[in-house]
Amino acid sequence: MIWTELDTWIVLTGALTAMACAVPGVFLLLNKQSMLGDAISHAVLPGLAIGFLVSGSRDSFPMLLGAVLAGLFTAVVSGVIERRGRVETGASLGVVFCSLFALGLILIRIAADHVDLDPGCVLYGALELAVIDSAAVPRIVWQSTAILLLNLTLAAVFFKELQVAAFDPRFAKASGIPSGGIHHGLTVVTALTTVVAFESVGSILVIAMLIVPGASAMLLSRSVAGVLFWSLVVALASALAGHLLAISVAPEWLGWLTGRQDLGSLNSAGMMAASAGLIFFSLLAASHFARSISGRGRASVL
Amino acid sequence: MSTLPLEIRSLNVAYHRKMVLWDADLSIRPGRSTAIVGPNGAGKSTLLKASLGLIPAASGEVLFYGEPLKKVRSRVAYVPQRESVDWDFPVSARDVVAMGLYKKIGWCLPVRARHRRMADEALADVGLADFAGRQISQLSGGQQQRVFLARALAQKADLHLMDEPFASVDAATEQAILTLIERLKLEGGTVVCVHHDLDTVAEYFDDVILLNMRVVAKGPASEVLTPENLRKTYGARLTLLDEAVVDLSRPGAPRES
Amino acid sequence: MESFWRVLLLQDHNTRVVLAGACLFGAAAGLAGTFLLLRKRSLLGDTLGHATLPGITLAFLLAETFGFSSRSFLWLASGAALSGVAGMGAVLLIRKTSHLKDDAALAIVLSVFFGAGIAMLSAIQQLPGGQAAGLERLIYGNPASMTSSDAWFVLVASLLVAGVCGFLFKEFTLLCFDESYAQTAGWPVRLLDVLLMGLVVLVTIVGLQTVGILLVVALLVIPPAAARFWSDDLRVMALFAAGVGALSSMVGVVVSALLPGLPTGALIVLSAALFFGVSLLLGQKRGIIIRHLLERKAARRLVREHVLRAIFECAEEGRSVVSLEQVLAKRPWKKNEVVSEIAQLTDDGLLTTDPSALSFQFNGRGDSEARRLVRNHRLWEIYLLNHADVAPARVDRDADLIEHVLDQRLVDELEDLLDEKARERLVPGNPEKNLP
Numbered sequence: 001m002i003w004t005e006l007d008t009w010i011v012l013t014g015a016l017t018a019m020a021c022a023v024p025g026v027f028l029l030l031n032k033q034s035m036l037g038d039a040i041s042h043a044v045l046p047g048l049a050i051g052f053l054v055s056g057s058r059d060s061f062p063m064l065l066g067a068v069l070a071g072l073f074t075a076v077v078s079g080v081i082e083r084r085g086r087v088e089t090g091a092s093l094g095v096v097f098c099s100l101f102a103l104g105l106i107l108i109r110i111a112a113d114h115v116d117l118d119p120g121c122v123l124y125g126a127l128e129l130a131v132i133d134s135a136a137v138p139r140i141v142w143q144s145t146a147i148l149l150l151n152l153t154l155a156a157v158f159f160k161e162l163q164v165a166a167f168d169p170r171f172a173k174a175s176g177i178p179s180g181g182i183h184h185g186l187t188v189v190t191a192l193t194t195v196v197a198f199e200s201v202g203s204i205l206v207i208a209m210l211i212v213p214g215a216s217a218m219l220l221s222r223s224v225a226g227v228l229f230w231s232l233v234v235a236l237a238s239a240l241a242g243h244l245l246a247i248s249v250a251p252e253w254l255g256w257l258t259g260r261q262d263l264g265s266l267n268s269a270g271m272m273a274a275s276a277g278l279i280f281f282s283l284l285a286a287s288h289f290a291r292s293i294s295g296r297g298r299a300s301v302l
Numbered sequence: 303m304s305t306l307p308l309e310i311r312s313l314n315v316a317y318h319r320k321m322v323l324w325d326a327d328l329s330i331r332p333g334r335s336t337a338i339v340g341p342n343g344a345g346k347s348t349l350l351k352a353s354l355g356l357i358p359a360a361s362g363e364v365l366f367y368g369e370p371l372k373k374v375r376s377r378v379a380y381v382p383q384r385e386s387v388d389w390d391f392p393v394s395a396r397d398v399v400a401m402g403l404y405k406k407i408g409w410c411l412p413v414r415a416r417h418r419r420m421a422d423e424a425l426a427d428v429g430l431a432d433f434a435g436r437q438i439s440q441l442s443g444g445q446q447q448r449v450f451l452a453r454a455l456a457q458k459a460d461l462h463l464m465d466e467p468f469a470s471v472d473a474a475t476e477q478a479i480l481t482l483i484e485r486l487k488l489e490g491g492t493v494v495c496v497h498h499d500l501d502t503v504a505e506y507f508d509d510v511i512l513l514n515m516r517v518v519a520k521g522p523a524s525e526v527l528t529p530e531n532l533r534k535t536y537g538a539r540l541t542l543l544d545e546a547v548v549d550l551s552r553p554g555a556p557r558e559s
Numbered sequence: 560m561e562s563f564w565r566v567l568l569l570q571d572h573n574t575r576v577v578l579a580g581a582c583l584f585g586a587a588a589g590l591a592g593t594f595l596l597l598r599k600r601s602l603l604g605d606t607l608g609h610a611t612l613p614g615i616t617l618a619f620l621l622a623e624t625f626g627f628s629s630r631s632f633l634w635l636a637s638g639a640a641l642s643g644v645a646g647m648g649a650v651l652l653i654r655k656t657s658h659l660k661d662d663a664a665l666a667i668v669l670s671v672f673f674g675a676g677i678a679m680l681s682a683i684q685q686l687p688g689g690q691a692a693g694l695e696r697l698i699y700g701n702p703a704s705m706t707s708s709d710a711w712f713v714l715v716a717s718l719l720v721a722g723v724c725g726f727l728f729k730e731f732t733l734l735c736f737d738e739s740y741a742q743t744a745g746w747p748v749r750l751l752d753v754l755l756m757g758l759v760v761l762v763t764i765v766g767l768q769t770v771g772i773l774l775v776v777a778l779l780v781i782p783p784a785a786a787r788f789w790s791d792d793l794r795v796m797a798l799f800a801a802g803v804g805a806l807s808s809m810v811g812v813v814v815s816a817l818l819p820g821l822p823t824g825a826l827i828v829l830s831a832a833l834f835f836g837v838s839l840l841l842g843q844k845r846g847i848i849i850r851h852l853l854e855r856k857a858a859r860r861l862v863r864e865h866v867l868r869a870i871f872e873c874a875e876e877g878r879s880v881v882s883l884e885q886v887l888a889k890r891p892w893k894k895n896e897v898v899s900e901i902a903q904l905t906d907d908g909l910l911t912t913d914p915s916a917l918s919f920q921f922n923g924r925g926d927s928e929a930r931r932l933v934r935n936h937r938l939w940e941i942y943l944l945n946h947a948d949v950a951p952a953r954v955d956r957d958a959d960l961i962e963h964v965l966d967q968r969l970v971d972e973l974e975d976l977l978d979e980k981a982r983e984r985l986v987p988g989n990p991e992k993n994l995p
Contacts, residue, residue, distance in 0.1 A: 086845060218657075392597075412729065
């Protein structure tokens with residue numbers, strides 16, 4: 001294994017993005033909206049495509065705006081379908097994001113003559129390419145730092161509102177905290193994070209990092225602040241472990257498993273998601289084990 | 303060899319390792335109606351669900367007519383709480399009642415006209431003959447409860463286990479359920495209800511089981527509903543109940559509304 | 560134009576195969592999806608779809624080792640099925656061993672499995688010879704690549720799904736509606752659940768080729784959700800969902816044959832979305848428009864009733880000609896609402912209004928209609944007062960006559976009570992008694 005400066009940047013970008021996702025993710029998890037991350041990351045595709053079509057360039061404000069609007073559209077329209085059409089939550093979300101994703105695929109194909117946008121790129125990202133930058137610090141590192149700081153600040157400022165809106169939205173509303181507004185705000189932040197992250201790490205890492213670190217942290221801590229802290233740690237650890245696995249161990253395992261010698265290194269974003277899963281399932285096993293020997297209620301691993 | 307409809311011996315149930323039912327020991331007498339009464343969270347529904355195997359028991363033995371449930375399923379009918387299902391489900395009242403006949407119809411075979419007639423008869427028995435074709439969300443809460451009763455009725459079982467059938471129903475439904483219980487008893491059946499209303503328990507049921515995680519007392523209503531027993535079941539909150547208790551301990555005493 | 564007819568008349572063998580395969584898949588997905596929707600597990604299809612990727616890539620990499628063609632759909636499908644089942648197992652494991660909610664379990668398995676799949680896919684993409692193209696079609700779906708043998712697989716699988724759904728229709732209904740009752744009645748709930756999920760896995764595998772991993776959930780969710788707007792009967796709903804599934808697949812395939820270059824899977828999903836949109840608005844049972852109209856109608860009816868009663872009460876006070884002010888003073892209501900209702904009543908021939916529209920009087924029909932309303936209203940009032948115990952469940956304000964709901968003896972009793980209570984107020988008689 002050869003570790004270069006590029007590897008450092010890859011891990012750094014992955015970790016920053018993962019942590020940026022983990023923050024809103026914890027609240028999505030508490031709101032029982034885990035699948036919203038998946039939905040939004042599919043649904044922003046037409047927003048991105050329209051943004052591209054309008055502006056014709058890859059990094060511009062219209063693209064960001066289009067994607068955020070598409071994310072918000074998903075949340076609002078699926079809410080309307082759920083209430084007015086009396087369709088179950090999951091299904092109404094599914095209807096909206098599937099339709100939008102299909103629309104996005106078609107728009108991208110139509111726009112293919114004008115701009116170079118590969119739907120595959122949206123999914124898997126191109127972490128390995130994105131960090132190749134002439135600047136001393138790649139632009140993408142700045143971007144992910146900015147979104148992480150934004151998310152942390154928002155979480156700190158609105159901590160108690162987010163907490164109460166997640167725990168008891170009706171009480172929140174009755175006591176004057178606009179829980180609807182808070183939910184929409186969370187949706188916007190999720191969409192924004194998704195869009196900023198998609199280019200570097202792809203939406204798959206976003207979906208994973210929105211939920212898996214938070215879920216792992218819930219096995220470790222019972223307070224919201226504790227869950228937030230541990231989710232950042234898990235996000236960081238999965239980024240590091242993911243890249244290490246992608247360039248060294250995993251290709252060998254895969255080669256051994258399938259009897260091939262011709263495999264190169266793997267996609268880092270994908271492996272980061274997979275290692276988050278490894279961490280989660282190890283913690284799950286540990287907490288289950290700890291519970292069964294302690295014989296008490298919800299014993300935590302620590 | 304016991305022929306009691308239901309016999310429970312030292313049943314223990316835990317949720318997430320918290321014990322909610324301790325060493326429940328009880329037997330239900332045939333041809334009578336029994337109420338399981340106790341404060342919220344006393345494990346009333348849990349007792350019913352655990353004896354039916356819907357939630358795992360930590361230990362204990364449950365016998366229906368002297369046998370494990372598996373062997374006598376057709377003799378036992380369960381009426382779940384109304385809130386336990388989605389009433390928006392796209393089926394009619396008749397369809398729901400016909401579900402009580404599914405086991406009789408058997409695997410893979412369709413519901414035939416004969417079965418629909420049987421379902422309609424059961425619906426007529428609970429006073430819903432005119433509502434057979436209605437989608438279930440278009441029924442009132444009490445009517446929905448009666449649909450559940452009709453389903454159990456269609457099953458033609460000997461033992462009926464009902465989970466809070468009287469919870470938030472209108473007086474007409476309450477009356478219909480009472481008539482039904484009396485009829486089931488006349489036909490030799492046995493009825494067990496989880497009940498929440500101390501005011502009506504002595505009037506509605508022959509036997510009472512007072513439950514608060516443990517079985518506090520069991521037996522004929524008039525013997526069980528003593529101030530002493532109720533204090534043991536409901537604890538200090540009884541000051542409010544004192545008056546009702548004095549009324550209740552006298553069988554046949556008029557109920558004040 | 561010529562190509563249009565070629566597509567429409569199914570002159571190409573290939574078009575016929577693709578169309579048949581896609582329609583069969585759509586119908587099977589609609590059927591299985593109906594039960595999935597009613598079991599409130601729609602998004603499980605999404606997780607399942609994504610969870611097939613690691614299995615597919617692994618099967619692809621293993622193909623050479625075991626001497627299979629890496630493009631054999633059946634070989635890749637077996638890999639997909641295995642990892643789909645593993646994904647489902649992981650969801651169940653999380654649900655069982657932790658206190659995390661269902662949606663969290665779904666999201667975790669979806670992203671982790673898909674991430675692992677993407678990582679392995681990247682290894683394939685680096686292999687020489689551009690072999691990965693064969694896998695791309697499973698991610699985005701490309702029914703045009705369907706061969707005859709693939710279509711046979713689709714046919715067999717779809718028939719299997721339809722057959723199991725048909726034979727176990729009542730068992731699945733019971734499972735979805737009331738699981739705990741099913742269990743106490745002695746149905747093997749666990750087995751039925753596994754069977755249903757097995758069908759979903761099968762549909763997912765079949766769908767890989769048609770709409771792809773990412774969108775396979777769409778055909779499990781959208782057609783049943785659309786069908787629910789049209790029927791309150793599960794049998795009708797299931798058939799409708801199968802129909803919508805097949806039809807949207809057909810539309811998608813035909814459109815993509817006419818406009819080559821557009822992704823077929825996405826077109827299929829978009830046409831399903833179109834059906835959903837139409838159903839959401841126009842659905843006969845729960846569509847937004849029909850429900851809005853019913854609500855409006857009820858509101859209109861209430862206003863009409865109130866206006867008629869107000870005029871009647873004014874008339875009871877001894878005036879035969881009633882002025883608008885008198886009516887307005889009767890209750891707190893919006894003036895223009897009253898004015899437009901009076902105009903409507905005049906048009907309907909119930910009122911005679913003077914040209915200024917400020918005063919009006921009943922004519923014969925209006926009088927008997929108002930009598931009917933007032934009588935019903937007052938009798939229901941008395942009924943509520945005297946039979947408070949049973950009344951709330953039985954009062955039906957929409958019934959034309961109280962006699963249609965309560966029996967005649969009870970109505971007579973109520974009328975006597977009303978007579979005693981309000982002897983000074985006139986009780987209008989039953990208008991039907993005066994009719995020939």
